Amino acid sequence: MTPAYIVAAYGIAALTLLLYFWRLRRRLRELEADVREHVAPHTPETLIAR
């Protein structure tokens, strides 16, 4: 019996979920860096340093 259909099913499931996870993580990291960079100048420490 060829396991091609089983390999295809598990492969598609794994690839889909992994790609979604990577995309989500990459976007989260970009946004976190973006927000942190622009919020940081307004913390009390950085205001005092200014």
Next chain:
Amino acid sequence: MRLSLPLFGGLALILIVLGLYVGLLASPPDALQRDYVRIMYVHVPSAAVAYLSFAAVFVGSIGFLWKRRVIYDQVAHSAAELGVLFTGLTLALGMIWGKAVWGTWWTWDARLVTTAILFLIYIGYLLIRELAEDRERGARLASVIGIIGFLDVPLIHYSVVWFRTLHQPTSVLRGDIKLAPPMLTALMINLVAFMVLYVYLLLMRIHLERMEAARATLALKGEL
């Protein structure tokens, strides 16, 4: 959020590895479906998680329209995206199983058609949000779709009872289990694995929504 994300991520990984082991190696082949029964161990949990997702959209949409709190909309939007992902996966895995066992990729069966309609409804939900010029208006319209669209979920569930379908009826109901114990164990472990993975991805997706809202607020203040 900081503590729960790695916790759910680690737990999901362990359960997925365990699920793969019992689904692909430890569980026996079926008398009729032979090894193709193993596709069920990812197809059924994927469908269950999609149902759960659209229930979250339903509750979040009602909450948003009622209380007007953004967090409800953020939960609904995040759950809708994941619901579409898991419904698409359910359809793809079901088609592969159908080709292997029924000999066809697709048939105009009540369960299959109502699931495809559900997929299209929530793609519409996501499109409306993307295309709306006013974010608030888009969220309101999407909430209405999220509530009405959920009516399709019980229709899908009972389609195998109400209509004459090729799709098999529910195998696991309270007091009526039509699966052999090793197969039931494999299905349940994979079901829990998918649920935990779903919670992990949902928490990540909600966090993303909140970060996007924070970024938009900074942009409005001219900080970005």
